Amino acid sequence: MRLFFELARRSFQRQLTYRAATIAGLVTNFFFGVLRVAVLTAFYGVQAEVNGLSLQGAITFTGLTQAIIGYLSLFGWYEVMNSIYTGAVATDLLKPMGYYRFWMAQDLGRAVAQLVMRALPIMLAYAIFFPITWPKSVGQWLALVVAMALAWMISFSVRFLANLAGFWTPNALGFVRFAFILMYFLTGFLMPLRFFPDWFVRLCNLTPFPYIINTVVEIFLGVLTGPQIVVALLSQLGWVVILGVACQLILRAGVRRLVIQGG
Amino acid sequence: MRHGLMLYFRLVGVQIRSQMQYRIPFLVEMASTGLITFASFATLALVFQRFEHIAGWNLGEVAFLYGMVETSFGVMDMLFSGFDPQNFGRQTRLGRFDQLMLRPVNLTVQVLGSEFILRRLGRIAQGTLVLVIALNWVDIHWTLAKLCYLPFVFIGQICFFGGLFIIGATISFWTLESIEFMNVFTYGGTEMMSYPATIYQDWLRKFFTYILPAVFINYYPALFILDKPDPFHMPAFASYLAPAAGFGVLAAALAFWRFGIQHYQSTGT
Amino acid sequence: MTPIIRVHHLHKHFRLTRNRHGLLGAVRGLIAPEYRTVRAVDGISFDLARGELVGYLGPNGAGKSTTIKMLAGLLVPTSGEIVVNGHVPWRERQAYVARIGAVFGQRTTLWWDLPVSESLDLLQHIYKIPAQQFQRNLDEFRQLLGLDAFINTPVRALSLGQRMRADLCAALLHDPDLLFLDEPTIGLDVVAKERIRQFIQHVNRVRGTTVILTTHDLSDVEKLCERVMIIDHGRLLYDGKLEFLREKFGGKRQLVVDFAENYSDAPVDGAEIAGRDGNRVTYEFERRVIAASELIGRLSSQYRINDLEVREPDIESTIRRIYEEKLLENASDAAN
Numbered sequence: 001m002r003l004f005f006e007l008a009r010r011s012f013q014r015q016l017t018y019r020a021a022t023i024a025g026l027v028t029n030f031f032f033g034v035l036r037v038a039v040l041t042a043f044y045g046v047q048a049e050v051n052g053l054s055l056q057g058a059i060t061f062t063g064l065t066q067a068i069i070g071y072l073s074l075f076g077w078y079e080v081m082n083s084i085y086t087g088a089v090a091t092d093l094l095k096p097m098g099y100y101r102f103w104m105a106q107d108l109g110r111a112v113a114q115l116v117m118r119a120l121p122i123m124l125a126y127a128i129f130f131p132i133t134w135p136k137s138v139g140q141w142l143a144l145v146v147a148m149a150l151a152w153m154i155s156f157s158v159r160f161l162a163n164l165a166g167f168w169t170p171n172a173l174g175f176v177r178f179a180f181i182l183m184y185f186l187t188g189f190l191m192p193l194r195f196f197p198d199w200f201v202r203l204c205n206l207t208p209f210p211y212i213i214n215t216v217v218e219i220f221l222g223v224l225t226g227p228q229i230v231v232a233l234l235s236q237l238g239w240v241v242i243l244g245v246a247c248q249l250i251l252r253a254g255v256r257r258l259v260i261q262g263g
Numbered sequence: 264m265r266h267g268l269m270l271y272f273r274l275v276g277v278q279i280r281s282q283m284q285y286r287i288p289f290l291v292e293m294a295s296t297g298l299i300t301f302a303s304f305a306t307l308a309l310v311f312q313r314f315e316h317i318a319g320w321n322l323g324e325v326a327f328l329y330g331m332v333e334t335s336f337g338v339m340d341m342l343f344s345g346f347d348p349q350n351f352g353r354q355t356r357l358g359r360f361d362q363l364m365l366r367p368v369n370l371t372v373q374v375l376g377s378e379f380i381l382r383r384l385g386r387i388a389q390g391t392l393v394l395v396i397a398l399n400w401v402d403i404h405w406t407l408a409k410l411c412y413l414p415f416v417f418i419g420q421i422c423f424f425g426g427l428f429i430i431g432a433t434i435s436f437w438t439l440e441s442i443e444f445m446n447v448f449t450y451g452g453t454e455m456m457s458y459p460a461t462i463y464q465d466w467l468r469k470f471f472t473y474i475l476p477a478v479f480i481n482y483y484p485a486l487f488i489l490d491k492p493d494p495f496h497m498p499a500f501a502s503y504l505a506p507a508a509g510f511g512v513l514a515a516a517l518a519f520w521r522f523g524i525q526h527y528q529s530t531g532t
Numbered sequence: 533m534t535p536i537i538r539v540h541h542l543h544k545h546f547r548l549t550r551n552r553h554g555l556l557g558a559v560r561g562l563i564a565p566e567y568r569t570v571r572a573v574d575g576i577s578f579d580l581a582r583g584e585l586v587g588y589l590g591p592n593g594a595g596k597s598t599t600i601k602m603l604a605g606l607l608v609p610t611s612g613e614i615v616v617n618g619h620v621p622w623r624e625r626q627a628y629v630a631r632i633g634a635v636f637g638q639r640t641t642l643w644w645d646l647p648v649s650e651s652l653d654l655l656q657h658i659y660k661i662p663a664q665q666f667q668r669n670l671d672e673f674r675q676l677l678g679l680d681a682f683i684n685t686p687v688r689a690l691s692l693g694q695r696m697r698a699d700l701c702a703a704l705l706h707d708p709d710l711l712f713l714d715e716p717t718i719g720l721d722v723v724a725k726e727r728i729r730q731f732i733q734h735v736n737r738v739r740g741t742t743v744i745l746t747t748h749d750l751s752d753v754e755k756l757c758e759r760v761m762i763i764d765h766g767r768l769l770y771d772g773k774l775e776f777l778r779e780k781f782g783g784k785r786q787l788v789v790d791f792a793e794n795y796s797d798a799p800v801d802g803a804e805i806a807g808r809d810g811n812r813v814t815y816e817f818e819r820r821v822i823a824a825s826e827l828i829g830r831l832s833s834q835y836r837i838n839d840l841e842v843r844e845p846d847i848e849s850t851i852r853r854i855y856e857e858k859l860l861e862n863a864s865d866a867a868n
Contacts, residue, residue: 019549020438023444024438024444025444027444027447028444028446028447028451031447031451032446032447032451032454034464034467035451035454035455035463035467038458038462038463038464038467039317039458039462041462042317042318042458042459042461042462043310043314043317044314045314045318050313050314051313169288171285171287171288171291173288173292174288174291174292174294174295175291177292177295177296178291178295178298181295181298181299181302184299184302185302185303185306190303190306191306191310195309195310195313195314196306196309196310197309197312197313200309266660269657270657270658273654273657274654277643277646277650277654281643281644281645281646282645284645357639358636358639361601361606361636362636362639362641364605364606364625364629365604365605365606365629365632365634365641366629366658366659367625367626367627367629367630367658367659367660368626368658369626528606528607528608528622529607529608530546
């Protein structure tokens, strides 16, 4: 466990050195947020509420989603695939900790750094420029923290799983990119899932994707309450377990293939 | 000049042939790049079921804005792949730009010829599809003037986005770290141009009118083609500015590019 | 004859961000970066005559590649003068680079996904090489470098040695007057190194191309160069004959011998025993006193030998010796 946190700490510090990238990222995220506020405001027009979501909630949604792009690595993460291609995987597999945990530790450091450097400043900037809502009770904050942590674990497992395709083909880039495109649409990043027709939302809910963003958003906005929150968190937990097991199984198959083929 | 042009076609030919070598990955990537465009459109269409219109524009009209921008951006992205800010920065750090400088050929020609990503055809195809759908949904009164102007709008848009790529690539001479920031202009530009300009806050619209003339690239030509009134009461020629604005941005970008090369030569990597 | 390269009081300074240590430092660096100036090249002057083959040596970060980049026109000096072949390299880039060739380390100039032959064809068009000249050169290099075995293989599938051979060919097709080679033998096995050295020698002697070679490998220099320049901390520590450098400052060579029997003592004239480990004995000897072949002859006439290996003093330690012991007069300046 000490090794785990040591890896996470190092990866955290590495993130802090990307100075220009951080500032550029903040500007970018904020700018896209502003665009999306304009779009949603125009969509609402004179309506005060659409399917249980107020305009203020919708604006908060744009800020929150921009804020956690980095935390959840929504726009792409190809490190495991690259390490398979460069052969670094061979030495990483010899490390005194599981390969899945090895990457999870590093991703944790990265995610926490993104939370501090990206998510907080963006939410603060939003609070200054736009009328946004915040969680109202201690319970809601607690649920949010748990949901955020579980969302990161699901996001990590989905990304890790997609990257494992690198074991099977030397051209997995297209496939991994495809996974990120799915994340883009089905997590509820692009638009709140509530805006979609109900049949589409039911379809989405069969996948792990909405539990990466939509759950976090709806807890933050207070759309979910009481037992709904418990159900949402338990669903997240379920996906964490399922995906974690899937990662381990597929990783094992991939490593076996690597060993047989000699990389 | 002729040498440069001949060489450009030779370099692009080489790119195309080598990309066709891997047929399956090529097709998968082509499909997945295109998918974003169409899936975004599908998302928009689904959301329109709840909202019906945005600032007085219906789905078909917004689809026209979106289809135009996606198609021209896709073409640009194929032609100017060498200048793609993300890619260019990484290549420069790997010393690729040094190697181009060691060859007795114009650098702009070489960068343009260094990458020609054929799989962008996926995006172009999807963008065109959206445009075709839009033209079906919207009842446009076609006139000769509109038909003649449309190709120039496209060329203007391609120049405009190409100029943004070149500016982004040039900035990476300075920053060397990731320059996600350029996404503001490129992907932000396409996103912003996909909606009617009335929805944006005043300062944002002014920025995209007077500093980066994006509204003249898509919104005003669309007003003209769709016969919609101009809510900002610009002079009538505002609708015809797309080619001029496009060339202007491209020319400014090339001047900045030359300046950037000088800077690069004095600092290296 | 006018020199092909004239370098006068060349300086190149860079401004870098300082990385602070620790978590707090990283956060502070994010807010208020600190800068420091690095003098990568700090006042270098030399001339190079047409047809010379010179080794340019120095530890990592000494300023080697910064100098080469300035000579190749990739970097503009902070101050000082460079005239190469009548050109100031960074002005009139296109005209200048048409007359030089360069192979930079492990980066290939070839197109990754193309067969070697197609890359070479493209270079013919890039350099506007007349068909006849191109064919003549290509035939010559194909034979000398043994390119035929892999000329239709995509570059990405080549071994490091094959790629280096292809890159050497690519750098010379247009008959450059001057060739820059940056670590041409790095990572190669002995046979591949030897082949590349022979080729470089051919290009220099038969074709008369001036060559500047940077390398870590002293045996490259030993086999190829009469003249060496040594740079450290941006300053030229030594510029002169290799022989003189080796004799004066090279330190001792070592001969490691695995004997077939366990001799309690195995003395030999001309060398001292520096260490022993079972049947393995390490001798040290001076180049001036005895040649390696002579020493091996003496040993094998007296003892039964299984295996042996000659170890050269490496360039790093030679340079360190020059630097630390102030063996050269200007070394004292460099220490400041």
